[in-house]
Amino acid sequence: xxxxxxxxxxxxxxxxxxxxxxxxxxxxxxxxxxxxxxxxxxxxxxxxxxxxxxxxxxxxxxxxxxxxxxxxxxxxxxxxxxxxxxxxxxxxxxxxxxxxxxxxxxxxxxxxxxxxxxxxxxxxxxxxxxxxxxxxxxxxxxxxxxxxxxxxxxxxxxxxxxxxxxxxxxxxxxxxxxxxxxxxxxxxxxxxxxxxxxxxxxxxxxxxxxxxxxxxxxxxxxxxxxxxxxxxxxxxxxxxxxxxxxxxxxxxxxxxxxxxxxxxxxxxxxxxxxxxxxxxxxxxxxxxxxx
Amino acid sequence: xxxxxxxxxxxxxxxxxxxxxxxxxxxxxxxxxxxxxxxxxxxxxxxxxxxxxxxxxxxxxxxxxxxxxxxxxxxxxxxxxxxxxxxxxxxxxxxxxxxxx
Numbered sequence: 001x002x003x004x005x006x007x008x009x010x011x012x013x014x015x016x017x018x019x020x021x022x023x024x025x026x027x028x029x030x031x032x033x034x035x036x037x038x039x040x041x042x043x044x045x046x047x048x049x050x051x052x053x054x055x056x057x058x059x060x061x062x063x064x065x066x067x068x069x070x071x072x073x074x075x076x077x078x079x080x081x082x083x084x085x086x087x088x089x090x091x092x093x094x095x096x097x098x099x100x101x102x103x104x105x106x107x108x109x110x111x112x113x114x115x116x117x118x119x120x121x122x123x124x125x126x127x128x129x130x131x132x133x134x135x136x137x138x139x140x141x142x143x144x145x146x147x148x149x150x151x152x153x154x155x156x157x158x159x160x161x162x163x164x165x166x167x168x169x170x171x172x173x174x175x176x177x178x179x180x181x182x183x184x185x186x187x188x189x190x191x192x193x194x195x196x197x198x199x200x201x202x203x204x205x206x207x208x209x210x211x212x213x214x215x216x217x218x219x220x221x222x223x224x225x226x227x228x229x230x231x232x233x234x235x236x237x238x239x240x241x242x243x244x245x246x247x248x249x250x251x252x253x254x255x256x257x258x259x260x261x262x263x264x265x266x267x268x269x270x271x272x273x274x275x276x277x278x279x280x281x282x283x284x285x286x287x288x289x290x291x
Numbered sequence: 292x293x294x295x296x297x298x299x300x301x302x303x304x305x306x307x308x309x310x311x312x313x314x315x316x317x318x319x320x321x322x323x324x325x326x327x328x329x330x331x332x333x334x335x336x337x338x339x340x341x342x343x344x345x346x347x348x349x350x351x352x353x354x355x356x357x358x359x360x361x362x363x364x365x366x367x368x369x370x371x372x373x374x375x376x377x378x379x380x381x382x383x384x385x386x387x388x389x390x391x392x
Contacts, residue, residue, distance in 0.1 A: 033303065035324050035335035042338050179334060186327075 006159070007061045008121065008218040009228055011111065012264060013162075014054030015122035017169075018112060019272070020143055021047030022279055023130060032133055039179060043140070046172040053165045055108035062106040113283040117272045121216075124263040125208035127272040134187050134197035138205055141180035141245070146212045147173040149237045153229035162227065181245045188249025198251060210259020212238070219264070305354040306332040308339075310346035318350050329353075 024044035031037025126143055130136045151173055154166035187194040213235040215223065222228035246253060262268070282289055303325040309318035321340050326332035332351040340346065360368060372378070 033325060035326065035339055038342075039335065039338040042342065175337075182330065182334070 003061060003064070005218045005221050006227070007058050008216075009222050010054050010058040010061065010162070012121035012216070012218070014051045014058060014111070015120045016126055016143075017047045017054065018051035019120070019122045019275065020126035020140070021045070021051060022275060023126065023128075024136070024140065026130055027136065040136075043176050043179070046169075046176065050165070050169045050172070051112070052108055053168070055111045057161050057165070059106045059108055059111060109283070113280045117268050117276055118266040120268065120272060120276070121264050121266060122268075122272075123208070123211050124260055124269055125205065125212065127263070127269060127275060128205060128208060129271050131201065131204065132197055134194065135201040135204060137180055137183040137187065138198065138201040140176065141184045142205065142209050142242070143212075144173055144176040144180050145238050145241045145245075146234070148177045148241075149234045150229050153234060156226075157229070158226040177241075184245055184251070185249045188246070188251045195250065198249065202251060202254065206254045206256065207258060207260050211261040211263060214259070214261050214264075216264035303327050306336075306351045307354050307357055308332070308336040309350040309352070310336070310340055311348040311350075312346055314347065318348065321345070323354060326351075 021044045024040050024047065028037065028041045028044070031040055123143075125139060128135075128139060147169070151166040151170040155163050155170065157163040157166065184198070188198045189195070213231045215231050219228050219231065223230050243253065260269075304327070305323050306326055306329075307323050308321050310321045311318045324332065324335050324339055326335050329351055332353075333349050336349045336351060341349070
């Protein structure tokens with residue numbers, strides 16, 4: 001059971017990174033200008049890299065004790081769809097431990113491509129649609145500021161694997177935060193139109209920021225053991241950073257105290273289903289397909 | 292006049308990018324890109340030109356500040372150096388210990 005808590009937590013971190021990475025990658029080829037297109041695509045790749053590290057760790061944890069030999073992603077994907085869906089359903093916990101893994105096992109690919117929306121544990125913020133450039137920028141800024149302090153804290157984790165991933169990711173996120181902060185300031189303190197768009201983005205996204213700091217059961221349990229980052233300590237740091245950037249950007253934090261939650265438990269907004277449908281299409285339609 | 296306005300509103304200035312690949316080497320021109328100001332030019336250069344570990348330092352210069360020689364004057368500028376072989380230090384015997392010359 002303890003192992004399952006750690007798997008849940010690792011998947012939560014992986015899903016956060018994958019979903020935001022995928023969202024950002026939707027801009028590839030559509031950026032407002034070539035240089036920014038490349039910048040956002042770089043950030044998307046950083047995030048997907050982080051997701052891979054977490055998924056690989058989650059897969060290893062899932063397979064431990066199951067006596068599963070390492071399998072290739074394609075094999076597992078094929079097997080996963082052909083009646084062994086529960087092996088890939090590691091997100092729901094029981095699936096991974098249920099033992100169907102004897103044939104295929106869990107891999108980073110089955111975790112990313114064969115779980116459904118209710119198995120995903122990402123925060124609601126990262127799955128919100130791209131909207132315009134302002135909304136994409138603000139979503140990235142909110143989440144990068146969160147990840148910046150989060151990875152700082154996770155580097156002290158008693159789980160050495162998580163600490164190592166956090167250390168590597170921290171450098172990447174430092175740049176994401178710098179890049180998105182500058183854009184928030186440029187747009188907020190820019191023209192009348194850019195300021196209006198930032199305010200609209202703020203209205204749409206603010207209610208999803210609360211969830212970042214509302215710990216799910218698996219986060220609470222692991223924080224007590226010194227494995228998970230302590231979200232209550234991160235919150236004031238995040239608020240301070242957001243406030244500082246907002247001041248430069250001439251933006252005001254909304255006063256609304258209400259926040260939408262549920263993503264960490266698998267209760268998502270309508271956006272995630274569409275995202276997964278597109279992202280998972282190929283492996284669902286052609287199981288085990290490689291190219 | 293109207294055209295000029297839309298031009299300056301819709302297109303960002305061009306910047307020349309120089310990258311130092313490692314400590315001790317000089318910054319080399321690697322290309323150019325668009326950005327609204329120097330800070331963004333450096334970030335864009337980071338994203339466009341150092342994705343594969345190409346550099347450890349970036350210089351940016353707005354292209355309009357680069358003054359170039361005129362290609363039409365190439366004959367008078369460069370050809371006269373053509374037959375001045377004595378300007379090359381090729382008449383010296385270098386000791387074997389000297390490398391990188």
